[in-house]
Amino acid sequence: MIPEALAGKRLFITGSTGFLGTALVERLLREVPDAELTLLIRPGRRASAAQRARRELFRNDAFDRLRADRGAKEFEAELDRRVSVVGGDVSVDGLGLDEAGRAALAAADIVIHSAAAVSFDSPIDAAVEINLLGPSRIATVLNELGVAPHYIAVSTCYVAGSRRGNALEEPVDASPFYVDVNWRAEVAGARRARADADAQSRSAELLKRFRKDARTELGAAGGPLLAAKTEQLRQRWVDDRLIEAGRTRAASVGFPDAYAFTKALAEVALAETHGAVPTTIVRPSIIESALAEPVPGWIRGFRMAEPVIISYARGLLRDFPGVPEGVVDVIPVDLVVAAIVAVAAAEARDPRPDPTVAPPVFQVASGSANPLRYRRLVDLVSNWFSEHPLYDTMGQPIKVPQWSFPGRGRVEGQLRRTLKVVTKAENALNALPLRGRQAELAANLEEKRELAERAAGYVELYGKYAECEAIYGVGRLLELWEGLEPGDRQRFCFDPRVIAWDDYVRDVHLPSVVRNARVRTSPGPRGGETRTERLRRQVLHPDRHFAAFDLENTLIASNVVASYAWLASRHLEGRDRLRFVARTMAEGPSLLRLDMADRSDFLRYFYRRYKDAPVDELRIDSAEMLSELILTRSFPAALRRVREHRRIGHRTVLITGALDFVIEPLRPLFDDVVAAEMTVSAGRYTGELTGAPPTGESRAQALFDYAAEHGFDPAEAVAYADSTSDLPMLEAVGFPVAVNPETRLAALARKRGWLVEQFDRSPGFRHSLLPLAPPAPASAGTKSSPRT
């Protein structure tokens, strides 16, 4: 019996936070009560290995069943008793283990390596480090330690490459179709490709381009953010190069992608490096949701077929390549887990395999024993979504397209054309100075482009798998199955022949995919809370600490130029007024350019024209300007929101690059104000600022300073702003709100799930384009109706 065979054994497992690894750990804990587990987990940037285990593994719903069976308390106790976690990383030599980690590995009776970069489009060097070298690194450490536990390496059926016909459970290089490749040369090549691409990315020409692209995406977001974005674009460019390098290299030697290619070389390498360690290779095909264990339909992550299926159900994939009579080799995750456990138990019971020959291979696949034809799968999916359609944002059911099984080239061409049209339209819209609702339309278009891009990506990545006509033999697997006792067969079923495909697809897999995809599955207007309502509720929750507000176009539809024009024209008459208007209009475009390039430079430059303005006069004029300019251009709903925050008990702060005397009349609206200030000399302004105006990154800094001063946590703060130049402030808080966002910010807000508010001016009130003050009364300095 398997549980008995594994009783008292210590299993060392990698990749436990992955899809297969999670299911494996769960099954071992539940069905093999006397085995102990050691999990190798890579520490995260902010979380230790143990914390990651708790958060990313044991909180997964895979453990719901076990937790319910055992009781929450006993479950925790069992974890403490049976599971230990060590920090480490299979992508570095020596696995990054400390002494305790090495000791834990040395104490293992069985090592199961399931960590992998499963993405089909990883950069070639990442795929090489993790997939190709990972298994050998473990073998090397075991040999160094002088131990010989049973080592099970999880690979993939697709190491057989892009070919037709039978692919047997034999070493990769035993196949007549295998192109002999030196795996060490591939490792060196991949590392060199990284170094080359990296060097190339630092050329002046490319760096300029990244910087330009960063500015296009973020606008005048300030130095640090633009720098961060530029660097991100550079790294992305390098990664793209390496993804491309992986794809072409894999194709050149007959593999569908870098994943299959590096996995294949990993097996070749392992045959050389496993040395005295008795090793077995388990190759699953495409792993999908659970047939029965821990619960039918259990799945982790949004993986390969799932996004394709959802895109199809949303009507986005008008067509998909594939050979209708071909076999789609899918295997439920619980069958793979059971096979691994059975292999572990069998080898633990039998004398160990000979370490000098290539490791034996078990394939866990359905194609040869119980094939699912591609046409059947597509029909099942199509029929299911006709019966259970997804719904669009208007609550209308989405009709699924009928696929015609064209060649991949045709589908790709079609998607490329769509993408081109959408991208063109998007570029045109982005060039327009849009705001608010129009900007949201542009953001919609961006979303459309991304969907089209994603669809194209799916076709490119996964289309090959729908066209793959290899049949994976499972002779050795079934032999193992035949040898199992009836009790084991019941608890550890891995016989692919038990899958009733129609039932599995209709009743298990598709409901699970839809459930996990967070899509609309009911008609009509969405009941309950909309996304905006939920975000608004969070923003207005009493737990928030404070709310920071930008001024221009967030609270009022005005700007520093308008207030300057108003104040300056108040004491001008007749011809002077006309001259002033003409001059200001003429300057408009250059001011706008400067503003778009760098907000802080613009303000400094612009504020110089306040030089020699009398302080007292401006104070009086600003008070009038509140009624004449600022309030007439205010967004009543925005002012209401400020007060709503105060009512809830949040502190409110205005952080603006506008001058302090201009916003002075707005002070009572806020608890605090951070504004630009000018130095004063002999009762007149000097036109020079006392410090950096709070814009861009210094606005974020102002916010941090403010939070620190009041003992607040920025993560519990709300910030309202309208443009990408406010990104640093928006990113600084836990609850950013984009108000009447311009196109770029609208797109960013949508991507990041930020609350977007449309605040309008009071309807029915019109004002002129250039805001001029009515000439001040003759008795200047006297308010129209002064108070005592």
Add this chain to the structure above:
Amino acid sequence: MAPRPGFVLEVDGSTPPILFHHGEGFRLEKLPAGRSRVIYPAEPLPGLKDPDGAIRHALEHPIDSEPLSALLFAGMKLTIAFDDISLPLPPMRRPDIRQRIIEAVLDTAAAAGVDDVEIIAALALHRRMTEAELRHAVGDRVYDAFAPSGKLYNHDAEDPEGMVILGTTPHGEDVQMNRRAAESDLLVYVNINLVSMDGGWKSTATGLSGYTALRHHHNVKTMQASKSFMDQHRSELHSSNWRMGKVIRQSGPKIFQIETTVNNNSFGTSGPLAFLQKREWEWSTKDRASFVAMQAGLKAMPSSARRKVFSSWEAPYELTSVQCGDVESVHKVTTEHVYRQHLVPVQGQTDILTMGLPYICPYNVNSIMNPILVMCLGLGYFFNLYRGRPLVREGGVLIMSHPTPWEFHPVHHPSYIDFFDQVLSDTTDPIEIEQRYEKSFAEDEWYRHLYRTSYAYHGVHPFYMWYWGSHALQHLGRVIVVGGDPRAVRRLGFMSASTLNDALEMASDVVGRHPTITHYHNPPVLMADVS
């Protein structure tokens, strides 16, 4: 020829279409013959030939009081308070009555050697008047002499230092007054009595008061018990103000009340808008032509331009009486003069009352008539312009015509915007509104700031607008707005119809297929004496 009195026209087949005011525009509507009637106001009464002479005569021959000159003495503290921008409607041509009277009072004061004089716009919780508006009301001479030194200013009911409590009425009502006014040796109040609600103790007890006092009578209970608030003998609003007047008489300053009445010559007997004051069948060819031209012109304008055209109209009102002295004695005389111009006897009630609402009400001079003000003008002012019984029977239907745009003045009416968005979207029931929302708006610091330093109506003001209509809301079976923005009308809790005929159809399930219809014809304003 003596001006013709107001009368009630029975509509028959030969009656031409009737003019309905419709905001900054007009509609001509054919009323069903045989069961409709139209109430027309009287023609303008003749004005006093020598207004300045009449004023000086009145100052020296007051009612139940010593002459003004006898009340003034050197070294005294004199305060002159005057009615604000909400009177008269539309604003009158220069010189404004207030200017004439204040100049006369100042001359008398100067002769008596009084040099401590302050002049206050008694605006209660209304918005502050702008410099231009103050100049219009008191004249440039007075303005330039007093404003620069801070001796002419707007009342500020939220100035913590500037208000005093004079006492409490037997009903427990606080009596509050502007400190300067309260601590003066003499308070001269300059009133314009456009409708019968104005004047009397309301001038000082309301005009120079604040929220602390106003909440005692500006509330749903008082307004629902005032039937109508235009009829001072049946108005709980007046009773409360008169009770407060007693406290002022005991503990407040000595008051010299100057009240005036004007005729109803709002749009002139000649000029571009003269046809508005004529009866439709008496329109000349020229009237018809100017009406058609005006309709076409207005149609071509954006709403802001239309607004500008209308709000620039100044009425050629003429003074019909001026009397001064003791508050209560003076007001009796004043009321008689008001009734002389306004009262039109009407026999019996009606099933459906129709009215055309103009572009202006007391609270949107030089501003925007927002939906809340539409409600207040129709259900507050026009509905209540009756004596005896309401023109429309209990459970009857009110049909009013106004574009009711979803528009607000961001400076003048900030709390209205929030009231409309937050309160009315929740409930339109005056009692619920009063209980759940009034306090938070009335005590809101931001509204307070805007009322005091900008040109905003007080935070609580939209509530008063709603309370003003609460008697009508209680009385009526249905309210239908013709030609309004359906969204805004629905927010008000009313029904929206695109034509008068549709509105009459919609009324039929409340008042049956053959209801009687009465049209309240304006301009100018009239008061129905319903028997």
